[in-house]
Amino acid sequence: MKELVILGAGTAGTMMAHKLAKMLSPEQWHITIIDRDDDHIYQPGLLFVPFGMYDPDELVRPRTRLVPPTARLLLDGIAAVDPDEKTVTTGAGEVIHYDILLVATGTRTAPEETEGLTGSGWYDTAFDFYTMPGARALHDKLIWWKGGTLVVNVVDMPIKCPVAPLEFLFLADAFFTERGMRDDVRIVYATPLDAAFTKPRASAMLGRILEERGIEVVTEFHTARVHGSSRKLEGFDGREVDYDLLVSIPLHAGAEVIADSKLGNDLGFVPTDKHTLQ
Ligand SMILES: Cc1cc2nc3c(=O)[nH]c(=O)nc-3n(C[C@H](O)[C@H](O)[C@H](O)COP(=O)(O)OP(=O)(O)OC[C@H]3O[C@@H](n4cnc5c(N)ncnc54)[C@H](O)[C@@H]3O)c2cc1C
Known part of the structure:
Protein backbone atom coordinates (compact mmCIF):
# COMPACT_ATOMS: atom_id res chain seq x y z
CA MET A 1 0.00 0.00 0.00
CA LYS A 2 1.31 3.46 -0.91
CA GLU A 3 0.79 6.49 1.28
CA LEU A 4 -0.36 9.91 0.07
CA VAL A 5 -0.22 12.49 2.85
CA ILE A 6 -1.92 15.88 2.48
CA LEU A 7 -0.85 18.61 4.90
CA GLY A 8 -3.77 20.95 5.55
CA ALA A 9 -7.50 20.35 5.09
CA GLY A 10 -8.32 23.85 3.91
CA THR A 11 -9.70 24.66 0.47
CA ALA A 12 -6.78 23.21 -1.50
CA GLY A 13 -6.18 20.12 0.65
CA THR A 14 -9.88 19.21 0.71
CA MET A 15 -10.29 19.66 -3.06
CA MET A 16 -7.19 17.62 -3.82
CA ALA A 17 -8.30 14.86 -1.44
CA HIS A 18 -11.57 14.57 -3.39
CA LYS A 19 -9.90 14.61 -6.80
CA LEU A 20 -7.23 12.09 -5.81
CA ALA A 21 -9.67 9.81 -3.99
CA LYS A 22 -11.45 9.43 -7.35
CA MET A 23 -8.26 8.95 -9.37
CA LEU A 24 -6.27 6.60 -7.15
CA SER A 25 -7.17 2.98 -6.56
CA PRO A 26 -8.07 2.42 -2.88
CA GLU A 27 -6.39 -1.00 -3.17
CA GLN A 28 -3.09 0.73 -3.93
CA TRP A 29 -3.26 4.10 -2.21
CA HIS A 30 -4.06 5.17 1.29
CA ILE A 31 -4.83 8.90 1.74
CA THR A 32 -4.21 10.75 5.01
CA ILE A 33 -5.13 14.41 5.39
CA ILE A 34 -3.98 16.33 8.46
CA ASP A 35 -5.26 19.55 10.00
CA ARG A 36 -5.04 21.01 13.46
CA ASP A 37 -8.78 21.24 14.14
CA ASP A 38 -12.21 20.34 12.78
CA ASP A 39 -13.24 23.91 11.83
CA HIS A 40 -13.10 24.68 8.13
CA ILE A 41 -13.56 28.45 7.78
CA TYR A 42 -14.92 29.83 4.52
CA GLN A 43 -12.39 32.67 4.37
CA PRO A 44 -14.03 34.88 1.69
CA GLY A 45 -16.94 35.26 4.13
CA LEU A 46 -14.62 37.01 6.62
CA LEU A 47 -15.03 40.15 4.51
CA PHE A 48 -18.66 40.41 5.53
CA VAL A 49 -18.35 39.67 9.27
CA PRO A 50 -17.14 43.19 10.24
CA PHE A 51 -20.26 44.69 8.64
CA GLY A 52 -22.67 42.24 10.30
CA MET A 53 -23.64 40.72 6.95
CA TYR A 54 -22.58 37.22 8.04
CA ASP A 55 -22.71 35.64 11.43
CA PRO A 56 -19.31 33.97 12.13
CA ASP A 57 -21.02 30.60 12.73
CA GLU A 58 -22.32 30.63 9.15
CA LEU A 59 -18.75 30.42 7.84
CA VAL A 60 -17.65 27.32 9.73
CA ARG A 61 -18.21 23.68 8.68
CA PRO A 62 -16.76 20.54 10.26
CA ARG A 63 -13.88 19.19 8.18
CA THR A 64 -15.08 15.68 9.05
CA ARG A 65 -18.06 16.34 6.75
CA LEU A 66 -15.98 17.84 3.94
CA VAL A 67 -13.18 15.35 3.29
CA PRO A 68 -13.88 12.17 1.28
CA PRO A 69 -14.97 9.26 3.50
CA THR A 70 -12.26 7.02 2.04
CA ALA A 71 -9.49 9.34 3.31
CA ARG A 72 -8.25 9.31 6.89
CA LEU A 73 -8.65 12.75 8.47
CA LEU A 74 -6.20 13.27 11.29
CA LEU A 75 -7.01 16.22 13.55
CA ASP A 76 -3.67 17.20 15.01
CA GLY A 77 -0.92 19.77 14.54
CA ILE A 78 1.78 19.08 11.97
CA ALA A 79 4.90 19.32 14.10
CA ALA A 80 7.65 18.35 11.65
CA VAL A 81 8.28 17.23 8.09
CA ASP A 82 11.43 15.33 7.15
CA PRO A 83 11.76 15.18 3.35
CA ASP A 84 14.87 12.96 3.57
CA GLU A 85 13.14 10.32 5.66
CA LYS A 86 9.79 11.04 3.95
CA THR A 87 7.99 11.36 7.25
CA VAL A 88 5.53 13.72 8.90
CA THR A 89 5.37 13.95 12.70
CA THR A 90 2.17 15.15 14.33
CA GLY A 91 1.81 17.15 17.53
CA ALA A 92 0.85 13.97 19.40
CA GLY A 93 4.05 12.32 18.17
CA GLU A 94 2.61 10.03 15.49
CA VAL A 95 5.14 9.49 12.69
CA ILE A 96 3.59 8.94 9.26
CA HIS A 97 5.60 7.76 6.29
CA TYR A 98 4.65 9.11 2.86
CA ASP A 99 5.33 8.16 -0.73
CA ILE A 100 3.83 11.41 -1.99
CA LEU A 101 3.46 14.56 0.10
CA LEU A 102 1.07 17.34 -0.83
CA VAL A 103 1.70 20.62 0.99
CA ALA A 104 -1.55 22.58 1.39
CA THR A 105 -0.88 24.44 4.62
CA GLY A 106 -1.92 27.75 3.05
CA THR A 107 -0.80 31.15 4.26
CA ARG A 108 -1.21 32.84 7.61
CA ALA A 253 3.71 33.92 5.57
CA GLY A 254 3.47 30.19 5.08
CA ALA A 255 3.24 27.64 7.87
CA GLU A 256 6.12 27.71 10.33
CA VAL A 257 6.51 23.94 10.07
CA ILE A 258 7.21 24.32 6.34
CA ALA A 259 9.82 27.00 7.00
CA ASP A 260 11.42 24.74 9.61
CA SER A 261 11.52 21.72 7.29
CA LYS A 262 13.80 21.83 4.27
CA LEU A 263 10.80 22.33 2.00
CA GLY A 264 10.11 26.04 2.34
CA ASN A 265 11.91 29.36 2.33
CA ASP A 266 12.25 31.62 5.39
CA LEU A 267 8.67 32.82 5.01
CA GLY A 268 7.36 29.25 4.87
CA PHE A 269 6.48 29.37 1.17
CA VAL A 270 7.49 26.44 -1.03
CA PRO A 271 9.23 27.47 -4.26
CA THR A 272 7.55 25.45 -7.04
CA ASP A 273 7.41 25.09 -10.79
CA LYS A 274 4.30 27.13 -11.54
CA HIS A 275 3.22 24.72 -14.29
CA THR A 276 3.40 21.54 -12.20
CA LEU A 277 3.41 22.92 -8.62
CA GLN A 278 6.20 20.41 -7.89
C1 LIG B 1 -10.87 37.95 3.51
C2 LIG B 1 -10.58 36.93 2.44
C3 LIG B 1 -11.29 36.97 1.25
C4 LIG B 1 -11.03 36.04 0.26
N1 LIG B 1 -11.77 36.07 -0.89
C5 LIG B 1 -11.54 35.16 -1.86
C6 LIG B 1 -12.32 35.12 -3.05
O1 LIG B 1 -13.25 35.91 -3.22
N2 LIG B 1 -12.03 34.19 -3.99
C7 LIG B 1 -11.01 33.29 -3.82
O2 LIG B 1 -10.77 32.45 -4.70
N3 LIG B 1 -10.26 33.29 -2.70
C8 LIG B 1 -10.50 34.19 -1.72
N4 LIG B 1 -9.75 34.17 -0.58
C9 LIG B 1 -8.59 33.29 -0.52
C10 LIG B 1 -8.94 31.84 -0.18
O3 LIG B 1 -9.69 31.77 1.01
C11 LIG B 1 -7.61 31.12 -0.02
O4 LIG B 1 -6.87 31.28 -1.20
C12 LIG B 1 -7.81 29.65 0.22
O5 LIG B 1 -8.45 29.44 1.45
C13 LIG B 1 -6.46 28.98 0.23
O6 LIG B 1 -6.65 27.63 0.45
P1 LIG B 1 -5.49 26.76 1.09
O7 LIG B 1 -6.03 25.39 1.21
O8 LIG B 1 -4.22 26.99 0.34
O9 LIG B 1 -5.26 27.39 2.54
P2 LIG B 1 -6.26 27.35 3.76
O10 LIG B 1 -7.67 27.26 3.28
O11 LIG B 1 -5.87 28.48 4.64
O12 LIG B 1 -5.91 25.96 4.47
C14 LIG B 1 -4.67 25.69 5.07
C15 LIG B 1 -4.92 24.70 6.19
O13 LIG B 1 -3.67 24.24 6.71
C16 LIG B 1 -3.81 24.08 8.11
N5 LIG B 1 -2.49 24.17 8.74
C17 LIG B 1 -1.51 25.08 8.50
N6 LIG B 1 -0.44 24.83 9.28
C18 LIG B 1 -0.76 23.75 10.03
C19 LIG B 1 -0.06 23.01 11.04
N7 LIG B 1 1.20 23.32 11.42
N8 LIG B 1 -0.69 21.95 11.60
C20 LIG B 1 -1.96 21.59 11.22
N9 LIG B 1 -2.65 22.25 10.27
C21 LIG B 1 -2.06 23.32 9.69
C22 LIG B 1 -4.71 25.23 8.54
O14 LIG B 1 -5.37 24.95 9.77
C23 LIG B 1 -5.68 25.33 7.37
O15 LIG B 1 -6.88 24.63 7.59
C24 LIG B 1 -10.01 35.07 0.45
C25 LIG B 1 -9.30 35.03 1.65
C26 LIG B 1 -9.58 35.94 2.64
C27 LIG B 1 -8.82 35.87 3.95
Whole structure:
Protein backbone atom coordinates (compact mmCIF):
# COMPACT_ATOMS: atom_id res chain seq x y z
CA MET A 1 0.00 0.00 0.00
CA LYS A 2 1.31 3.46 -0.91
CA GLU A 3 0.79 6.49 1.28
CA LEU A 4 -0.36 9.91 0.07
CA VAL A 5 -0.22 12.49 2.85
CA ILE A 6 -1.92 15.88 2.48
CA LEU A 7 -0.85 18.61 4.90
CA GLY A 8 -3.77 20.95 5.55
CA ALA A 9 -7.50 20.35 5.09
CA GLY A 10 -8.32 23.85 3.91
CA THR A 11 -9.70 24.66 0.47
CA ALA A 12 -6.78 23.21 -1.50
CA GLY A 13 -6.18 20.12 0.65
CA THR A 14 -9.88 19.21 0.71
CA MET A 15 -10.29 19.66 -3.06
CA MET A 16 -7.19 17.62 -3.82
CA ALA A 17 -8.30 14.86 -1.44
CA HIS A 18 -11.57 14.57 -3.39
CA LYS A 19 -9.90 14.61 -6.80
CA LEU A 20 -7.23 12.09 -5.81
CA ALA A 21 -9.67 9.81 -3.99
CA LYS A 22 -11.45 9.43 -7.35
CA MET A 23 -8.26 8.95 -9.37
CA LEU A 24 -6.27 6.60 -7.15
CA SER A 25 -7.17 2.98 -6.56
CA PRO A 26 -8.07 2.42 -2.88
CA GLU A 27 -6.39 -1.00 -3.17
CA GLN A 28 -3.09 0.73 -3.93
CA TRP A 29 -3.26 4.10 -2.21
CA HIS A 30 -4.06 5.17 1.29
CA ILE A 31 -4.83 8.90 1.74
CA THR A 32 -4.21 10.75 5.01
CA ILE A 33 -5.13 14.41 5.39
CA ILE A 34 -3.98 16.33 8.46
CA ASP A 35 -5.26 19.55 10.00
CA ARG A 36 -5.04 21.01 13.46
CA ASP A 37 -8.78 21.24 14.14
CA ASP A 38 -12.21 20.34 12.78
CA ASP A 39 -13.24 23.91 11.83
CA HIS A 40 -13.10 24.68 8.13
CA ILE A 41 -13.56 28.45 7.78
CA TYR A 42 -14.92 29.83 4.52
CA GLN A 43 -12.39 32.67 4.37
CA PRO A 44 -14.03 34.88 1.69
CA GLY A 45 -16.94 35.26 4.13
CA LEU A 46 -14.62 37.01 6.62
CA LEU A 47 -15.03 40.15 4.51
CA PHE A 48 -18.66 40.41 5.53
CA VAL A 49 -18.35 39.67 9.27
CA PRO A 50 -17.14 43.19 10.24
CA PHE A 51 -20.26 44.69 8.64
CA GLY A 52 -22.67 42.24 10.30
CA MET A 53 -23.64 40.72 6.95
CA TYR A 54 -22.58 37.22 8.04
CA ASP A 55 -22.71 35.64 11.43
CA PRO A 56 -19.31 33.97 12.13
CA ASP A 57 -21.02 30.60 12.73
CA GLU A 58 -22.32 30.63 9.15
CA LEU A 59 -18.75 30.42 7.84
CA VAL A 60 -17.65 27.32 9.73
CA ARG A 61 -18.21 23.68 8.68
CA PRO A 62 -16.76 20.54 10.26
CA ARG A 63 -13.88 19.19 8.18
CA THR A 64 -15.08 15.68 9.05
CA ARG A 65 -18.06 16.34 6.75
CA LEU A 66 -15.98 17.84 3.94
CA VAL A 67 -13.18 15.35 3.29
CA PRO A 68 -13.88 12.17 1.28
CA PRO A 69 -14.97 9.26 3.50
CA THR A 70 -12.26 7.02 2.04
CA ALA A 71 -9.49 9.34 3.31
CA ARG A 72 -8.25 9.31 6.89
CA LEU A 73 -8.65 12.75 8.47
CA LEU A 74 -6.20 13.27 11.29
CA LEU A 75 -7.01 16.22 13.55
CA ASP A 76 -3.67 17.20 15.01
CA GLY A 77 -0.92 19.77 14.54
CA ILE A 78 1.78 19.08 11.97
CA ALA A 79 4.90 19.32 14.10
CA ALA A 80 7.65 18.35 11.65
CA VAL A 81 8.28 17.23 8.09
CA ASP A 82 11.43 15.33 7.15
CA PRO A 83 11.76 15.18 3.35
CA ASP A 84 14.87 12.96 3.57
CA GLU A 85 13.14 10.32 5.66
CA LYS A 86 9.79 11.04 3.95
CA THR A 87 7.99 11.36 7.25
CA VAL A 88 5.53 13.72 8.90
CA THR A 89 5.37 13.95 12.70
CA THR A 90 2.17 15.15 14.33
CA GLY A 91 1.81 17.15 17.53
CA ALA A 92 0.85 13.97 19.40
CA GLY A 93 4.05 12.32 18.17
CA GLU A 94 2.61 10.03 15.49
CA VAL A 95 5.14 9.49 12.69
CA ILE A 96 3.59 8.94 9.26
CA HIS A 97 5.60 7.76 6.29
CA TYR A 98 4.65 9.11 2.86
CA ASP A 99 5.33 8.16 -0.73
CA ILE A 100 3.83 11.41 -1.99
CA LEU A 101 3.46 14.56 0.10
CA LEU A 102 1.07 17.34 -0.83
CA VAL A 103 1.70 20.62 0.99
CA ALA A 104 -1.55 22.58 1.39
CA THR A 105 -0.88 24.44 4.62
CA GLY A 106 -1.92 27.75 3.05
CA THR A 107 -0.80 31.15 4.26
CA ARG A 108 -1.21 32.84 7.61
CA THR A 109 -1.09 36.48 8.54
CA ALA A 110 1.92 37.54 10.61
CA PRO A 111 1.02 40.92 12.19
CA GLU A 112 3.81 40.48 14.75
CA GLU A 113 6.34 40.89 11.90
CA THR A 114 5.47 44.61 11.58
CA GLU A 115 6.94 46.73 14.34
CA GLY A 116 4.25 48.15 16.60
CA LEU A 117 1.26 46.61 14.84
CA THR A 118 0.31 44.23 17.65
CA GLY A 119 1.41 46.69 20.35
CA SER A 120 -0.62 49.57 21.75
CA GLY A 121 -4.10 49.77 20.18
CA TRP A 122 -4.20 46.25 18.68
CA TYR A 123 -7.86 45.16 18.62
CA ASP A 124 -8.81 48.56 20.03
CA THR A 125 -7.94 51.03 17.26
CA ALA A 126 -6.09 48.61 14.93
CA PHE A 127 -7.57 45.40 13.52
CA ASP A 128 -7.28 42.80 10.80
CA PHE A 129 -10.16 41.05 9.08
CA TYR A 130 -8.28 38.13 7.48
CA THR A 131 -8.76 36.06 10.66
CA MET A 132 -11.94 35.13 12.49
CA PRO A 133 -10.87 36.81 15.78
CA GLY A 134 -9.94 39.97 13.84
CA ALA A 135 -13.16 40.06 11.82
CA ARG A 136 -15.27 39.57 14.97
CA ALA A 137 -13.39 42.23 16.96
CA LEU A 138 -13.66 44.70 14.08
CA HIS A 139 -17.42 44.11 13.92
CA ASP A 140 -17.71 44.93 17.64
CA LYS A 141 -15.73 48.12 17.01
CA LEU A 142 -17.60 49.27 13.90
CA ILE A 143 -21.08 49.07 15.39
CA TRP A 144 -20.13 51.69 18.00
CA TRP A 145 -17.60 53.75 16.04
CA LYS A 146 -18.54 57.42 15.73
CA GLY A 147 -16.32 58.23 12.74
CA GLY A 148 -12.93 59.73 11.95
CA THR A 149 -10.19 58.54 9.60
CA LEU A 150 -10.37 54.89 8.60
CA VAL A 151 -7.15 53.65 7.02
CA VAL A 152 -7.02 50.30 5.23
CA ASN A 153 -3.38 49.29 4.84
CA VAL A 154 -1.84 46.40 2.94
CA VAL A 155 1.52 45.95 4.67
CA ASP A 156 3.20 44.04 1.85
CA MET A 157 2.52 41.76 -1.10
CA PRO A 158 1.85 38.94 -1.80
CA ILE A 159 -1.44 38.53 0.03
CA LYS A 160 -4.20 36.03 -0.55
CA CYS A 161 -7.09 37.53 -2.50
CA PRO A 162 -5.53 40.89 -3.48
CA VAL A 163 -8.99 42.22 -4.30
CA ALA A 164 -10.29 41.69 -0.73
CA PRO A 165 -8.93 45.04 0.60
CA LEU A 166 -10.75 46.86 -2.21
CA GLU A 167 -13.94 44.93 -1.51
CA PHE A 168 -13.55 45.93 2.13
CA LEU A 169 -13.26 49.62 1.13
CA PHE A 170 -16.45 49.50 -0.94
CA LEU A 171 -18.31 47.62 1.80
CA ALA A 172 -17.12 50.21 4.34
CA ASP A 173 -18.33 53.03 2.09
CA ALA A 174 -21.76 51.37 1.80
CA PHE A 175 -21.88 50.56 5.54
CA PHE A 176 -21.21 54.15 6.63
CA THR A 177 -23.56 55.52 3.97
CA GLU A 178 -26.39 53.27 5.17
CA ARG A 179 -25.77 54.35 8.75
CA GLY A 180 -26.01 58.00 7.66
CA MET A 181 -22.45 58.78 8.79
CA ARG A 182 -20.44 58.68 5.56
CA ASP A 183 -19.66 62.41 5.87
CA ASP A 184 -18.10 61.72 9.27
CA VAL A 185 -15.67 59.15 7.89
CA ARG A 186 -12.59 59.80 5.80
CA ILE A 187 -11.54 56.57 4.10
CA VAL A 188 -7.91 56.13 3.05
CA TYR A 189 -6.32 53.17 1.27
CA ALA A 190 -2.55 52.87 1.82
CA THR A 191 -1.08 50.27 -0.51
CA PRO A 192 2.45 49.19 -1.47
CA LEU A 193 1.29 48.97 -5.11
CA ASP A 194 1.70 51.88 -7.54
CA ALA A 195 -2.06 51.88 -8.19
CA ALA A 196 -5.28 50.58 -6.64
CA PHE A 197 -4.81 47.02 -7.92
CA THR A 198 -2.25 44.65 -9.38
CA LYS A 199 -3.51 44.71 -13.01
CA PRO A 200 -3.35 48.00 -15.01
CA ARG A 201 -6.82 47.88 -16.63
CA ALA A 202 -8.58 46.88 -13.43
CA SER A 203 -6.51 49.49 -11.57
CA ALA A 204 -7.68 52.29 -13.85
CA MET A 205 -11.33 51.29 -13.46
CA LEU A 206 -11.15 50.64 -9.72
CA GLY A 207 -9.14 53.83 -9.17
CA ARG A 208 -11.94 55.79 -10.84
CA ILE A 209 -14.62 54.16 -8.68
CA LEU A 210 -12.61 54.80 -5.51
CA GLU A 211 -12.31 58.46 -6.50
CA GLU A 212 -16.06 58.70 -7.17
CA ARG A 213 -16.71 57.29 -3.69
CA GLY A 214 -14.34 59.79 -2.09
CA ILE A 215 -11.84 57.11 -1.03
CA GLU A 216 -8.27 58.44 -0.99
CA VAL A 217 -5.46 56.21 -2.24
CA VAL A 218 -1.87 56.47 -0.97
CA THR A 219 0.30 54.43 -3.34
CA GLU A 220 3.77 52.90 -2.98
CA PHE A 221 3.40 53.06 0.78
CA HIS A 222 5.66 50.46 2.38
CA THR A 223 4.78 50.24 6.04
CA ALA A 224 7.85 50.29 8.27
CA ARG A 225 6.14 50.55 11.65
CA VAL A 226 2.90 51.38 13.38
CA HIS A 227 2.79 53.93 16.17
CA GLY A 228 -0.25 52.64 18.02
CA SER A 229 -0.38 55.23 20.79
CA SER A 230 -0.24 58.22 18.39
CA ARG A 231 -2.21 56.28 15.71
CA LYS A 232 0.20 56.73 12.83
CA LEU A 233 1.62 54.52 10.10
CA GLU A 234 5.21 55.24 9.18
CA GLY A 235 6.53 54.26 5.76
CA PHE A 236 10.11 53.28 4.94
CA ASP A 237 10.38 56.51 2.93
CA GLY A 238 9.44 58.60 5.99
CA ARG A 239 5.87 59.38 4.94
CA GLU A 240 3.24 59.15 7.67
CA VAL A 241 -0.45 58.28 7.50
CA ASP A 242 -2.64 59.20 10.48
CA TYR A 243 -5.62 57.09 11.46
CA ASP A 244 -8.36 56.88 14.03
CA LEU A 245 -9.16 53.32 13.00
CA LEU A 246 -6.67 51.07 11.22
CA VAL A 247 -7.65 47.98 9.27
CA SER A 248 -4.44 46.17 8.44
CA ILE A 249 -3.84 43.39 5.97
CA PRO A 250 -0.69 42.12 7.67
CA LEU A 251 2.34 40.48 6.10
CA HIS A 252 1.56 36.96 4.87
CA ALA A 253 3.71 33.92 5.57
CA GLY A 254 3.47 30.19 5.08
CA ALA A 255 3.24 27.64 7.87
CA GLU A 256 6.12 27.71 10.33
CA VAL A 257 6.51 23.94 10.07
CA ILE A 258 7.21 24.32 6.34
CA ALA A 259 9.82 27.00 7.00
CA ASP A 260 11.42 24.74 9.61
CA SER A 261 11.52 21.72 7.29
CA LYS A 262 13.80 21.83 4.27
CA LEU A 263 10.80 22.33 2.00
CA GLY A 264 10.11 26.04 2.34
CA ASN A 265 11.91 29.36 2.33
CA ASP A 266 12.25 31.62 5.39
CA LEU A 267 8.67 32.82 5.01
CA GLY A 268 7.36 29.25 4.87
CA PHE A 269 6.48 29.37 1.17
CA VAL A 270 7.49 26.44 -1.03
CA PRO A 271 9.23 27.47 -4.26
CA THR A 272 7.55 25.45 -7.04
CA ASP A 273 7.41 25.09 -10.79
CA LYS A 274 4.30 27.13 -11.54
CA HIS A 275 3.22 24.72 -14.29
CA THR A 276 3.40 21.54 -12.20
CA LEU A 277 3.41 22.92 -8.62
CA GLN A 278 6.20 20.41 -7.89
C1 LIG B 1 -10.87 37.95 3.51
C2 LIG B 1 -10.58 36.93 2.44
C3 LIG B 1 -11.29 36.97 1.25
C4 LIG B 1 -11.03 36.04 0.26
N1 LIG B 1 -11.77 36.07 -0.89
C5 LIG B 1 -11.54 35.16 -1.86
C6 LIG B 1 -12.32 35.12 -3.05
O1 LIG B 1 -13.25 35.91 -3.22
N2 LIG B 1 -12.03 34.19 -3.99
C7 LIG B 1 -11.01 33.29 -3.82
O2 LIG B 1 -10.77 32.45 -4.70
N3 LIG B 1 -10.26 33.29 -2.70
C8 LIG B 1 -10.50 34.19 -1.72
N4 LIG B 1 -9.75 34.17 -0.58
C9 LIG B 1 -8.59 33.29 -0.52
C10 LIG B 1 -8.94 31.84 -0.18
O3 LIG B 1 -9.69 31.77 1.01
C11 LIG B 1 -7.61 31.12 -0.02
O4 LIG B 1 -6.87 31.28 -1.20
C12 LIG B 1 -7.81 29.65 0.22
O5 LIG B 1 -8.45 29.44 1.45
C13 LIG B 1 -6.46 28.98 0.23
O6 LIG B 1 -6.65 27.63 0.45
P1 LIG B 1 -5.49 26.76 1.09
O7 LIG B 1 -6.03 25.39 1.21
O8 LIG B 1 -4.22 26.99 0.34
O9 LIG B 1 -5.26 27.39 2.54
P2 LIG B 1 -6.26 27.35 3.76
O10 LIG B 1 -7.67 27.26 3.28
O11 LIG B 1 -5.87 28.48 4.64
O12 LIG B 1 -5.91 25.96 4.47
C14 LIG B 1 -4.67 25.69 5.07
C15 LIG B 1 -4.92 24.70 6.19
O13 LIG B 1 -3.67 24.24 6.71
C16 LIG B 1 -3.81 24.08 8.11
N5 LIG B 1 -2.49 24.17 8.74
C17 LIG B 1 -1.51 25.08 8.50
N6 LIG B 1 -0.44 24.83 9.28
C18 LIG B 1 -0.76 23.75 10.03
C19 LIG B 1 -0.06 23.01 11.04
N7 LIG B 1 1.20 23.32 11.42
N8 LIG B 1 -0.69 21.95 11.60
C20 LIG B 1 -1.96 21.59 11.22
N9 LIG B 1 -2.65 22.25 10.27
C21 LIG B 1 -2.06 23.32 9.69
C22 LIG B 1 -4.71 25.23 8.54
O14 LIG B 1 -5.37 24.95 9.77
C23 LIG B 1 -5.68 25.33 7.37
O15 LIG B 1 -6.88 24.63 7.59
C24 LIG B 1 -10.01 35.07 0.45
C25 LIG B 1 -9.30 35.03 1.65
C26 LIG B 1 -9.58 35.94 2.64
C27 LIG B 1 -8.82 35.87 3.95
